[in-house]
Amino acid sequence: MDKEEKTRTLLLDRWTIDGSRSTTYRIISKNVSEYNFIIPYKERVEVGEIFSVEDTSVEDEKITFLARVTDIRHDSNYEGNWDTTLRGTEFYDQDQIFNRVVAEPLGCIIEDRFKKSRIIPSKFSPVKRAEAGEFRFLSEVMGDIEVGLLRNGSRLVEEIPVALHSEAMDHHMGVFATTGMGKSNFMKVFAASCMKMAAQGRSKFGLLIVDPHGEYIKGKKGTKGLFDLDRYRKGLTCYSTDPGHLKDPEVSELTVAITEIRPADIAVLYDWTPAQREALEAVSRIFYEDTWLDDIQTPEGTAQMISDGFHEKTIGRINRTIRTIMDKNRYIHQKRSSVPGIISRLLKGDVVLVDVPQLSERSELFLLSLLSRQILDRYKREASEGGGKSCLITIEEAQRVLSGGEGSLARFESIAREGRKFGVGLCAVTQQPKLIDKQLLSQFNTFVILGLADRNDRTRLEESAKQDLSSLDVEIQTLEKGEAIISTLNIPFPVPARIHLYETYLEELNGEGRSNEEPRRGAKFNIPPD
Amino acid sequence: MARDLAAVADLIRDYISPEGASRYYQNTGITESDFSPILPQKFEGSIFAIDGSNATIFDLAAAKVNYIRTGYVVYRGTSWQRTEIANEIFVADQESYAQTFERNLKDIFGIEETFTLEETELDRLSTYFRELQEYAALFEALDRAQEGDLVLYDGGFAFWKEGPFKAVLDQIFERAENVGADLLGISKSSTFSWNAGLSRPFVQDTARIGSQVIPDRPWMIDLKDKNISPRPESSWKGKIRVVKFHPHAGRAFRVDVPPLIDADRALSHAATRSSSAECLGYPHALFRAHREIRITDQESWLLRRALLDELGSRGVSEEQVRGFLDYHDFMEMRPGRML
Known part of the structure; x- marks a missing residue:
């Protein structure tokens, strides 16, 4: 068909299509809020994986878009039921069968600066798995309380630690996970980072943990406790009612004055x-x-x-x-009280662990309520006098006190609503966020989500989060133990993370300063134990 | 209205409801023994499949501007290798068409003769031109084919053989023979009918009755001397067959086999490559050729828009364009800017 141009005909073009001109791994649609690309049907992509889209269609204006996979679908260029019949087992055109990957835009990087995207990548822009270098901007927006490493799908991005901002802590934090998904591990990692900050004099808030299970101080069932963080032990102040723990000279007896x-x-x-x-x-x-x-x-x-x-x-x-x-409540004493000491330690920015094993639920709530009231009163005074550090009060099984109904405790509700004015935040730990009042939950600006099987739990979080989590439903449902989605202030999108295994993190922290050799971080991570 | 439609539905039913086999046999002259099974043979050669498509992008009544796409796909076994595509613009003008055709015939086939169409055929200028371009694609495919390869053309040969492209087809058949490639013309639609008091669709009835005779294999039937219409000119020396390429498929197809082609071998190879899940019972290469070479509505609309923009940039006003459009198009136009 090689013909010359003719008088009444015009050969517009001719081309050869072969395997070298594939549209896989190229943007083929769709709009500002959703990108679609296709991959060969025998290749795998995970929900939650982050891809980069490089758009060089405009000269001298390279834009790299980042997008997170939210869904993967079977697709082909053929309509009809060709793939559902027994006789239809002989595929001829494997290049016409593919998986359509649906991805949610996270934003774009222009000249090393990340921003939300108001444009779409040019059609057929190439798509590839995002690499560490393309996440570098995240290092600049991460906070100071390290809790894990960035995760891209199931792969770790070892170069990018995930860290929360101290400044966001009085805006309340929620830690949500089904049993066994790593709540306690997260809290210990979080507390360890806070201890490090306190020991180094860099802490910007005090952390109060009331532990009714006695698991934080020295660990339980083969796990380590906060006391095992020798290197930064001075960032921790511990009060206990457990005679066994009180044998340790660094543990003070908990007392509350009548x-x-x-x-x-x-x-x-x-x-x-x-x-x-x-x-x-x-x-x-x-x-x-x-x-x-x-x-x-x-x-x-x-x-x-x-x-x-x-x-x-x-x-x-x-x-x-x-x-x-x-x-x-045998810790109630006629005269002596630990409460002033607890508060002063919090004001100093320490981690304060109140270890009350074998305390009944009612007694635990009583103690927590009393401490919270005293803390709030003191911080109100401090605020009126112009300062002091912030404080984060941890509430285990937070649905007991933040349900908004009959069983709710007005004290915690008022901290959730007003605490941030005085620098007092709540850290609500629960496996049933659906039981927490929607309005109260909407006051929480940091969500640490560690895997939730219950659709109602996920829906409640999606309704209340400051960032859009609706497209992450499948990812949250399929999080593995120790994996998390973290939505917080100052970090531009919900970040997928692998929370450090406490025991590994502990080893790393205890080893800090002893050797110049930087440990290989991700390699040491193991799935947290139950 | 409902009663009228019911009458029409009755009429249509007469055409498509199953007709008794005995009447079919009696009126067509076909017997059960005319149906013969095809034994698919192992075939690892290349398959070339040729198709074409055209769309009118500007209709000036006196002349039509057509977008024509022709090409072919190449398979090796069941693996697609490549698709060759050519896009052309053809201005179908009754005053100047001959020159265009003659130039193409000369350039592509080396044929130097006067090209004239019957007056009744002038309305189909673009169809003829597309046909010519498809032949050009076929000619090229045969040039690329090797001995034993299978070359499938979307359409028939028998009724074109005596038309203005006689010399073209002669050259194509000659090239097929020289190369040693098997060439088949397979029609997606057929106007063949048999007389059952009305013109019953022949290929469809044959598909049904043939599948009763040979239910579990591909089969074919030769139409030589059968009582069907229309009949090809006696000068057609090739074969015309109805073929069912896969026993589980619902359809059979008319297949034209040029002279000197080993019909049994060619059909056997075609049947071997008609078992794809994507389009069972139709040679898969033709299926893909159809999909890749067709001009979609969206594509022709975009091209039309681009053409109108070009006119606008050359100072042709919207009013001028509207004034010259076929009035059908004019009435169908939506309000708003056109150029």
């Missing part, structure tokens, strides 16, 4: 009738706040309450409850 307990601390603990609740509220008006616990239990105190219009049985119920609390 004078520090307020009616509101009691009020949060039980299901009170309206009359009993009213009586509790009146206590502060009738008695001195430092002595009310003793006063109300005297005959004179009871008479005073009755004369104020409350029924004798009501007073009796309150007194019985007070006696129960005093009996079950």
Whole structure:
């Protein structure tokens, strides 16, 4: 068909199509919020993997787009049911069968600066798996509290540590995971990084951990504890009720002075009738706040309450409850209290571990409520005086106190709503975020998501997150143990991470400064134990 | 209206509902023994499949500007090797077409003769030109083919043999013979009919009845001396067959086998390569040729837009264009800027 141009015909063009002109690994569609490209059907791509798209269509203006895989679909250039019949097992045109990869744009890099993208890559721009160099900009936006390494699909990007920002901590943090996905491991890694910062005098906030399971101090079931971080131990202050742990000279006995307990601390603990609740509220008006616990239990105190219009049985119920609390919480002392020390350590920026194993759930909540109230009051004063560090209060099984319903504790709700004004943040750890009130959750600016099987849990997080997580549903559902999606302030998109295994991280931190040789970080990572 | 449509539906049903085999045999002169099985043979040679497509991108009534694409695909076994494509613009003008055709005939085939179409055929200038370009593609494919290869042409030969392309087809058949390649013309549609009081579609009825006779193999039937219409000119020396290439497929196809081609071998090889999942029962190379060479609506629309833009940049006003368009196109035009 090699012909010359003719008078009434015009040979526009002619070409040969062969295997060298494939459209695989090239952008073929679709819009600003979704990119599509195809790959040969025998090749594999993972949900969550990040690809880079290099657009050089405009001269001297190279743009690298980054996009995260959100879905992978079977596709082909053929319509019909050719692939569903038994007889249809002989494929001829394997080049016409492919997987369509759907990717969500993360942004674009222009002259080494990352920004959100308002344009789309040119059609047929080449696509490839993003490499470490293309994530370099992330190093510049990461914070100071290291928790893991960047993950691209299942592969680690060892050069890019994932670190949270201290500044974001009083904007509340949620740690969400189904049982066994690595919540405790994450918290220990997080606390270890905070200890390091505190020991080096770089800490910008204090971290309070109330541990009802006794697992943080020295570890449990073969895992290590915060005490094993010898190198930065001075960043940790520990209070305990466990006689075994108290043998360690660096562990102080936990005490709460009876004078520090307020009616509101009691009020949060039980299901009170309206009359009993009213009586509790009146206590502060009738008695001195430092002595009310003793006063109300005297005959004179009871008479005073009755004369104020409350029924004798009501007073009796309150007194019985007070006696129960005093009996079950042996750390309540007539005079001594650890609370001022705890708060001053927090203000200094230390990690404060309150180790209360074998404490009942009710007692734990009572203690947490009391500490939170005192912390908030102190930080309010500090704020009015112009400063002090921030503070992060960890709440395990946070759905117990942040559900927004009957069982919710107003104290924690108010910290969630107002705490950040005074530098007090909550770290809510839960495996059931669906039970946390949506409005309260929307106050949380940092989400650490470690794998959630329940669709309702994921939906609740998607509804409340500051960054769009809706396209990450499949990825969150398929996270492996120790893998996380972290959505936080100052980092431009939800970051896929592999959380350090605490025991490995510990080894690394303890070894810091002992050798000039930088350990190979990702290589040491193992899947966290249950 | 519903009653009228019901009557039309009855009429259509008469054409497509199964007709008794005995009447078919009686009226066509075909017997059960005319159906013979095809034994697919191992075939690892190359297959060339030629197709073409055309779209009118500007209709000036007196002349039409056509976008024509022709080409061929090449397979080796079941593996696609490449696709060769040529895109051309042809201005179908009844006053000047002869010159265009003559130049092409001379340039491509070395044929120097006057080219004239019957007056009744002048409306089909672009069809003729596309046919010529397809022959050009076929001619090139045969040039690239080697002995024993299979060359499949989308369309028939028998009824074109006596037309204005007689000399072209002679050259094509000669080249096939010289190369030693097997050439077949396979038609996706056929106007063959047999008389059952009305013109029953012949290929479709043959497909149904042949599959009852030979249900589990590919088969073929030769139409020589059968009572069907239209009949090719007596000068056609090749064979015309109806072939079912795969027993599980629903369709059979008319196949023209040029003279001196080993029809049994060629059909056997074609059947061997008609078992793809993508298009069972049709030679797969032709399936791909059809898909890759067709001009999509979107493509012709884009080309039309580009052409109008070019006109605009040359100072041709929208009003002028509208005034010269076929009035059908004018009425179909949507409001808004055109150039």
